[in-house]
Amino acid sequence: MPDPDSTLAARLLRIRGRVQGVSYRASAQREAQRLGLSGWVRNRHDGSVEALVCGPADTVERFIAWAHVGPPAASVSAIEVGDAAPTDGAGFDCLPTC
Structure with missing residues (x-):
């Protein structure tokens, strides 16, 4: 469970490798x-x-x-992580491919 006193962060991840068609999202x-x-999470073209x-x-x-490993069928080769602006909403969504 998240610690409510912890500093908030927002990160944008780009995960590469065998990460589509393996239930990664x-x-x-x-x-x-x-x-x-x-x-949110989404596939990229x-x-x-x-x-x-x-x-x-x-x-x-x-x-x-966790993202460096992913689900059992995935094979993550690289992850790029950058700072991002936090979302206004609650919850975590699967978005359409872009």
């Missing part, structure tokens, strides 16, 4: 919801997955650690 959504994070993850900084870092 659905697994990422479940993990983010389990951790109490907000944001270039074969990568992109995610915006917002919440307590330590919990966002736990999600990023």
Whole structure:
């Protein structure tokens, strides 16, 4: 459960490797919801997955650690992480491919 006193963070992730067609988005959504994070995840036309993850900084870092592994069928080769503006909404959504 997120620590309400923790510093809030928002990170934009670009996950590369075998990350489409392996339930990466659905697994990422479940993990983010389990951790109490907000944001979204979507496939990109270039074969990568992109995610915006917002919440307590330590919990966002736990999600990023999970993202380096992903679901069992995934094979993550690289993750780019950048700072982002937090979302206004609650919850964690799977968005359409862009």
